[in-house]
Amino acid sequence: MRVRIKGETKDFKTVWMEERIVHMIDQRLLPHRFEIIQLHDQRETAEAIRNMAVRGAGAIGVTAAYGIAQAALQAPTGSLEAFKAYVNEAAKLLKATRPTAVNLFHAVDRCLRVLEACETVEEGRERIVREAERIAEEDLEASRKIGEYGNALIRDGDGILTHCNAGALAFLDYGTALSPIRFAHRAGKRIRVFVDETRPRCQGARLTAWELLQEGIDHVVIVDNAAGYYMSRGEIQLVIVGADRIASNGDTANKIGTYEKAVLAKENGIPFYVAAPAMTFDLKARSGGDIPIEERGEEEVQWVWGVDEKGERRRVRITPENSPARNPAFDVTPAKYITAFITEKGIIYPPYPENIKKAFG
Amino acid sequence: MRVRIKGETKDFKTVWMEERIVHMIDQRLLPHRFEIIQLHDQRETAEAIRNMAVRGAGAIGVTAAYGIAQAALQAPTGSLEAFKAYVNEAAKLLKATRPTAVNLFHAVDRCLRVLEACETVEEGRERIVREAERIAEEDLEASRKIGEYGNALIRDGDGILTHCNAGALAFLDYGTALSPIRFAHRAGKRIRVFVDETRPRCQGARLTAWELLQEGIDHVVIVDNAAGYYMSRGEIQLVIVGADRIASNGDTANKIGTYEKAVLAKENGIPFYVAAPAMTFDLKARSGGDIPIEERGEEEVQWVWGVDEKGERRRVRITPENSPARNPAFDVTPAKYITAFITEKGIIYPPYPENIKKAFG
Numbered sequence: 001m002r003v004r005i006k007g008e009t010k011d012f013k014t015v016w017m018e019e020r021i022v023h024m025i026d027q028r029l030l031p032h033r034f035e036i037i038q039l040h041d042q043r044e045t046a047e048a049i050r051n052m053a054v055r056g057a058g059a060i061g062v063t064a065a066y067g068i069a070q071a072a073l074q075a076p077t078g079s080l081e082a083f084k085a086y087v088n089e090a091a092k093l094l095k096a097t098r099p100t101a102v103n104l105f106h107a108v109d110r111c112l113r114v115l116e117a118c119e120t121v122e123e124g125r126e127r128i129v130r131e132a133e134r135i136a137e138e139d140l141e142a143s144r145k146i147g148e149y150g151n152a153l154i155r156d157g158d159g160i161l162t163h164c165n166a167g168a169l170a171f172l173d174y175g176t177a178l179s180p181i182r183f184a185h186r187a188g189k190r191i192r193v194f195v196d197e198t199r200p201r202c203q204g205a206r207l208t209a210w211e212l213l214q215e216g217i218d219h220v221v222i223v224d225n226a227a228g229y230y231m232s233r234g235e236i237q238l239v240i241v242g243a244d245r246i247a248s249n250g251d252t253a254n255k256i257g258t259y260e261k262a263v264l265a266k267e268n269g270i271p272f273y274v275a276a277p278a279m280t281f282d283l284k285a286r287s288g289g290d291i292p293i294e295e296r297g298e299e300e301v302q303w304v305w306g307v308d309e310k311g312e313r314r315r316v317r318i319t320p321e322n323s324p325a326r327n328p329a330f331d332v333t334p335a336k337y338i339t340a341f342i343t344e345k346g347i348i349y350p351p352y353p354e355n356i357k358k359a360f361g
Numbered sequence: 362m363r364v365r366i367k368g369e370t371k372d373f374k375t376v377w378m379e380e381r382i383v384h385m386i387d388q389r390l391l392p393h394r395f396e397i398i399q400l401h402d403q404r405e406t407a408e409a410i411r412n413m414a415v416r417g418a419g420a421i422g423v424t425a426a427y428g429i430a431q432a433a434l435q436a437p438t439g440s441l442e443a444f445k446a447y448v449n450e451a452a453k454l455l456k457a458t459r460p461t462a463v464n465l466f467h468a469v470d471r472c473l474r475v476l477e478a479c480e481t482v483e484e485g486r487e488r489i490v491r492e493a494e495r496i497a498e499e500d501l502e503a504s505r506k507i508g509e510y511g512n513a514l515i516r517d518g519d520g521i522l523t524h525c526n527a528g529a530l531a532f533l534d535y536g537t538a539l540s541p542i543r544f545a546h547r548a549g550k551r552i553r554v555f556v557d558e559t560r561p562r563c564q565g566a567r568l569t570a571w572e573l574l575q576e577g578i579d580h581v582v583i584v585d586n587a588a589g590y591y592m593s594r595g596e597i598q599l600v601i602v603g604a605d606r607i608a609s610n611g612d613t614a615n616k617i618g619t620y621e622k623a624v625l626a627k628e629n630g631i632p633f634y635v636a637a638p639a640m641t642f643d644l645k646a647r648s649g650g651d652i653p654i655e656e657r658g659e660e661e662v663q664w665v666w667g668v669d670e671k672g673e674r675r676r677v678r679i680t681p682e683n684s685p686a687r688n689p690a691f692d693v694t695p696a697k698y699i700t701a702f703i704t705e706k707g708i709i710y711p712p713y714p715e716n717i718k719k720a721f722g
Contacts, residue, residue: 031681199584225618257586306677316667320392
């Protein structure tokens with residue numbers, strides 16, 4: 001992704017590995033400060049996942065794979081058994097960081113399967129590092145393909161609504177929902193993005209707005225309450241969101257509020273697209289009812305994080321001291337509200353149970 | 362309304378007049394501090410309207426009427442002409458405070474019509490004070506009636522969604538949307554209120570939550586994104602909101618986000634009620650298209666007000682420094698999404714053009 005630093009534009013990935021060092025954009029500081037942190041071994045890398053310096057499905061998966069690669073490179077040069085034990089220990093450490101991050105488990109397990117098949121320490125090192133790089137390349141390639149396919153759905157002059165951050169920061173680059181938007185912009189289409197702030201954690205206002213600003217894409221931040229208003233006034237021609245998990249019938253779990261925007265899009269005759277890579281489709285879940293919804297702590301609703309007038313990170317409480325809050329992190333959008341899925345295998349239209357199975361079964 | 366102060370429960374109105382002094386709850390400090398301010402003459406009262414110590418349609422109207430009464434009581438005891446000139450000067454001052462507040466103009470003009478008909482200073486004083494008290498009583502009576510009629514729509518065990526603050530604080534007492542909820546609670550019905558925080562100004566999280574907390578009504582604050590989620594899970598049985606202006610066909614302008622909740626209620630088969638007194642109906646507006654929508658400054662979206670860990674009032678910025686925002690203050694909910702209007706004249710069901718005219722024409 002392009003990042004503007006002191007008037008210059010540079011290209012960054014969310015996470016990358018150079019020699020044995022993992023580098024990443026510290027997302028906790030965005031949008032108020034841009035900083036790259038360096039993680040020297042698997043322990044520091046695991047800690048960066050745990051403390052959310054990195055977040056987003058794809059980015060977490062790749063980071064965990066890099067953590068395994070760091071372990072392989074730094075393991076003692078003794079017996080094959082000692083080598084495998086050391087890498088397995090690192091895998092345990094990495095898996096314990098974000099227990100619900102499916103991508104993290106997939107990525108670590110892929111590396112461990114390679115490890116199992118190795119017959120020498122040398123081979124193990126080489127193949128695990130290669131597997132981690134392959135996971136990174138696949139992530140990048142999926143996002144790029146989603147951008148290319150999705151770009152075809154965007155016309156010159158369109159207003160596009162997006163919710164939360166399914167951007168480059170959630171993957172290695174491009175993103176899912178934001179990838180078609182980047183490709184459309186780079187192709188010279190004049191577009192305007194309406195960015196839902198996405199309470200409670202404001203990933204839209206903080207991260208999506210920041211990404212669009214870096215890329216010079218015309219955008220406005222709106223409160224989540226205003227999306228329907230702009231739809232009803234004809235200022236929004238399509239909606240693109242990401243997904244956390246998609247059931248085999250097309251029901252889609254994504255950030256809280258996605259369901260509201262989908263219903264409003266349908267009511268206003270506006271296409272509603274979900275952009276997501278293959279790994280987001282959970283063919284074992286038959287419908288949205290099989291997807292558990294995490295309820296997070298009430299303090300995310302009661303307190304809002306930002307920077308004060310002096311640029312210092314700070315939170316303020318908006319509710320009365322004794323008023324309870326409830327904080328569902330996700331909701332499920334029934335498949336009937338979704339016009340199509342934008343994936344690296346192409347665009348999937350209804351009927352979903354058949355066409356999702358055809359693409360990924 | 363009931364207010365809990367150091368373990369005791371006391372009854373307050375939003376605004377009241379004792380001798381020549383106007384007293385009001387300072388709403389700028391809520392929910393973090395409860396304070397009554399005293400305004401000694403019409404100048405101080407006008408300033409309290411201007412700086413938003415008092416807000417809300419009904420409350421502003423009554424406050425302005427009290428300001429005229431203060432002027433009448435404090436006018437020089439000279440000629441009738443000098444008396445009228447003095448009171449007219451006060452009217453000008455009060456009208457200049459919030460140029461779009463329709464209630465303020467109505468209330469001031471009612472007092473001025475009384476003034477015009479008076480033949481002595483004595484008579485003017487007495488009749489203007491009486492007119493101001495009558496405006497206050499009518500406000501109170503309308504809210505109470507709305508509560509009684511609306512209570513009949515609430516069943517024991519209901520979950521009720523409300524948006525923004527159409528509570529006691531917006532009128533003298535009871536409120537509009539919150540009045541049926543108070544009456545249901547006082548009648549012993551077990552209810553739970555879902556309070557939309559109502560970005561950008563968070564009147565739900567700040568004021569509605571505070572009112573419900575004082576009254577001991579079971580409630581939870583949710584982000585605006587979560588209302589649809591709770592509807593789809595069957596936890597919300599009805600929605601009650603207030604209104605800023607209602608066209609003769611039933612189209613309703615209210616706080617931004619109201620339209621979204623109305624569409625979601627319809628989609629989920631949940632009744633959607635608008636509670637509002639007669640004066641909110643603008644029979645000259647034929648439809649929502651005749652109601653202008655105010656766009657406010659972008660800083661209300663970019664910055665969030667609250668109190669920090671030490672309880673000090675402060676704001677934090679959530680967006681990147683150069684990302685623009687848009688901030689429509691209201692939206693229009695088309696009449697077809699509204700199950701009924703709860704008014705002091707009873708409950709008005711469709712067909713609206715006919716039944717609204719019948720009630721208020």
